[in-house]
Amino acid sequence: MSLLEEWAQWPDFAKATGKEYSFRKITTNVVLITPDLVGKFPRLWECDIFDATRENNLCRLKHEHRMLSEAYRAGICVPKPEGMFTVTIGKSELLKKLYSLTGEKLPAFVMQYVNGQKLSVFKEIPPEINDLWQREIKKATKLGFEPFDAMDWNAIFNPEQNKVYLIDLEYWKRK
Numbered sequence: 610m611s612l613l614e615e616w617a618q619w620p621d622f623a624k625a626t627g628k629e630y631s632f633r634k635i636t637t638n639v640v641l642i643t644p645d646l647v648g649k650f651p652r653l654w655e656c657d658i659f660d661a662t663r664e665n666n667l668c669r670l671k672h673e674h675r676m677l678s679e680a681y682r683a684g685i686c687v688p689k690p691e692g693m694f695t696v697t698i699g700k701s702e703l704l705k706k707l708y709s710l711t712g713e714k715l716p717a718f719v720m721q722y723v724n725g726q727k728l729s730v731f732k733e734i735p736p737e738i739n740d741l742w743q744r745e746i747k748k749a750t751k752l753g754f755e756p757f758d759a760m761d762w763n764a765i766f767n768p769e770q771n772k773v774y775l776i777d778l779e780y781w782k783r784k
């Protein structure tokens with residue numbers, strides 16, 4: 610089965626979850642789609658030139674979702690994955706604007722929204738937060754992941770839970 614055929618089978622987010630969309634942009638390819646879930650979409654500049662549904666975009670989303678699921682199951686502090694879905698653009702003026710050249714539906718994987726501060730906002734990362742962060746990276750390595758691009762802009766500190774979440778697993782590999 611081709612990836613495009615596969616995508617046709619990703620469930621529609623609103624229908625599958627019964628959740629109402631409430632779009633708020635975080636970055637060009639990450640959008641808060643309900644108050645507690647974010648969708649990661651194919652990148653805008655790739656979509657403008659090509660097509661959001663191109664095989665390599667789908668392949669990347671699928672890879673990242675798989676890494677996230679495996680890391681989450683292994684007990685690494687990452688956003689809880691919700692699955693790969695189709696998001697209907699018609700419901701969102703924001704997405705319509707962002708993805709003006711694509712069709713009515715967009716592929717996305719959906720995950721928990723992590724409320725907190727990216728470590729890149731700190732002038733100097735406080736040592737206890739740095740420890741939490743390094744501990745997650747070491748854990749990932751020990752569990753057989755290669756956490757590429759695990760930089761301070763890809764880590765979010767959540768003060769309520771006192772946890773550092775690793776995000777953006779697009780380039781992660783499994784040894």
Ligand SMILES: Nc1ncnc2c1ncn2[C@@H]1O[C@H](COP(=O)(O)OP(=O)(O)O)[C@@H](O)[C@H]1O
Nearest residue numbers: 635636638639647688720721722723762776777
């Ligand atoms: N699960 C999440 N919860 C909260 N914010 C997120 C989440 N995932 C991504 N973001 C925000 O969106 C930005 C881009 O996401 P990221 O996965 O790093 O995409 P990119 O591949 O474009 O760097 C992050 O820097 C962060 O601000």
Ligand SMILES: [Mg+2]
Nearest residue numbers: 762763776777
């Ligand atoms: Mg990133």
